Amino acid sequence: MTSSLVALPLAAAFVTLALASAWAVGLAARLAARWLSPGLRSPSTALRAAVVFAPAVLGALGCAALALPSPFVGCHCAEHGLHHPHLCAFHPAFALPLVTPSAYVLGAWLALTAPFVLRLFRDAIASARWTRAARRLPAVALDSVVVRLADCGAPGAFTIGALSPIVVIDRVLWRSLSDEQRRAVVHHERAHVERRDGLTLLALRLCVALFPSSAGQRLIDAWRAAAEQSCDRYAAGKLGDPAAVAAALIAVEKVRAQDPRGAALPAHAMGALAGGDLSRRVLALLDADPPLQGAEPLLANDVLATAIVAVGALLLTFVWPGDGFHHAIETLIGHLIH
Known part of the structure; x- marks a missing residue:
């Protein structure tokens, strides 16, 4: 039960980041179709595939930074104080205020995507x-x-x-x-x-x-x-x-x-x-x-090419920006629910 107090908010964060990225990618695609010259050289298939995969990849990178600030840092709750919810494996109860909003986010996402899936x-x-x-x-x-x-x-x-x-x-x-x-x-x-x-x-x-x-x-x-x-x-x-x-x-x-x-x-x-x-x-x-x-x-294969780049970015996310990014996201979440 205690692990779900952290897993549910992380899943909701992943979905939220990915949906926001999908909206941004869609807007960028429409602007590119309108303003770019049709005579320009066509991008590679791997790059075009990466654009479609971008929302999922960005959501995963954001969640990784949120779940693990740094491979060398364990609990940092005492350093940051309790002015916002914490997603910490050592103190899962601190994520309790996020459980209900996360359940609503995931429920809405499932209802939205079920027909497409x-x-x-x-x-x-x-x-x-x-x-x-x-x-x-x-x-x-x-x-x-x-x-x-x-x-x-x-x-x-x-x-x-x-x-x-x-x-x-x-x-x-x-x-x-x-x-x-x-x-x-x-x-x-x-x-x-x-x-x-x-x-x-x-x-x-x-x-x-x-x-x-x-x-x-x-x-x-x-x-x-x-x-x-x-x-x-x-x-x-x-x-x-x-x-x-x-x-x-x-x-x-x-x-x-x-x-x-x-x-x-x-x-x-x-x-x-x-x-x-x-x-x-x-x-x-x-x-x-x-x-x-x-x-x-x-x-x-374009999936393999995108996966290799995503894994490299994921490893970098574990090291940098680390704790600073983690704390910034937690602070933003705190402002949103209070």
Whole structure:
């Protein structure tokens, strides 16, 4: 019981900091979309993912500083006095005034996020079932990449699966492409597999569900667009010809435009269709600076990249600013509840 007197306020502090950060990130995203020139170089996929993860990371860093002022300092309650509540593992009873407000904060947060989390859960289950079914489909191998051919209801090529992704291509689309176009599409999808983009997409959607923001879906769409561009560059490096990848994108879009089917693809699929993003992706391939001439970009998972930076920041938070930041947050909490 005594441990919950500290754990509950810490959880509420994490939620409050993360929601405030999500609002700030959403506002910054709207301002950036309005004022930044569209001709500027697109940020990396890892940076775009980090923006979506920022609320959770900032909330965790704030809570870490609040829970542990310094690894070399134990109880500091006597130094700071009792003019505000204390979140101290040695004196959990000092956090008692925060328990009721924290319960209200957490209850409101659960009510706010429950519909988003349930929708994500349903999408994840549907995608998992779709993936299991796709594994039983006939497969072909091209350039050592295993491809499942399916009747998708729409002419698309995509990667699905968070932990064990597979490449799926619609039968109609596969028959409509030339050998070189097939290689371009297959290597594009292989890049999604290597980057584990399905896992990243699931983590991004979970972050937005837990900490809703007006710009949350827009930020995820921006990450997806950057990921598609990164996979285009990878395919261009494999083929040694950016123009061949650009031609494959155009060919896929032509098949899509002529196909009467319009079934929706799984929610967690990556690399489905070029769609309205076609012009930008083709220009990015043909006008790359420096030109793409067979150099394959390094592929890395964006969740892992963000986690490494977050862990480094967390270790720094334990040491600095330490007790000063801890005391400032406790003082602010004291003013808010009195």
